[in-house]
Amino acid sequence: MPLIEMKNVKKLYGCGENRVAALDGVSLSICRGEFVAVAGASGSGKSTLMNLMGCLDVQTEGEYTLDGTRVSDIPDRQLSRIRNREIGFIFQSFNLIPSLTALENVELPLIYRGISPNMRRELAVHALEKVSLKNRLGHHPWQMSGGQQQRVAIARAIAAEPPIILADEPTGNLDSRCGAEVMRILYDLNAQGKTVVIITHDDSVATQAARTVRIADGRVISDTGR
Secondary structure (H helix, E strand, O other): OOOEEEEEEEEEEOOHHHOEEEEEEEEEEEOOOOEEEEEOOOOOOHHHHHHHHOOOOOOOEEEEEEOOEEHHHOOHHHHHHHHHHHEEEEEOOOOOOOOOOHHHHHHHHHHHOOOOHHHHHHHHHHHHHHOOOHHHOOOOHHHOOHHHHHHHHHHHHHOOOOOEEEEEOOOOOOOHHHHHHHHHHHHHHHHOOOEEEEEEOOHHHHOOOOEEEEEEOOEEEEEEOO
């Protein structure tokens, strides 16, 4: 059974003559443990697709099933718990809080899960060790390079050991060396059994995934590597 499954999913914005289809009949399934790149130009619908996958938004039409459960049937409070426990998000802009240290940034989502302070620290330190930042625990984002900030963001995403990692343009703001390091970390996470989905406009990134789904004008136009 697919972990992520979409059937004829549409996401419409506006109304009447101004109605626009960000997604126009997308059908897609991703199995547990896959490493998938969703590639497309700006405005193709790929970020909208990620928002639906991550339960940050809901489709206008069609069906989305996550781990066997139709997302439209899940109450909002339970959906919030699923996002917090099942999905780790990595964003192009890092989304770190400047006033918090690397350790505190990674601990923050663990607070919302009700994890005790001692366990939060243990999980956060372990996650930062995984991304080779144990020596930056007390540094603030403004004291770190872009590559280091993205690694903090990855540590934050993986600290609670979610089975799904959704990464939106994770190398978009990085130079080639830092981008390669981020991809290596994502490979390692996939090798550990995580399902990894990367959203990217960069073909050199997309072709590094085991499977590449290409999207244009809100539609899947190719799906290679399955």
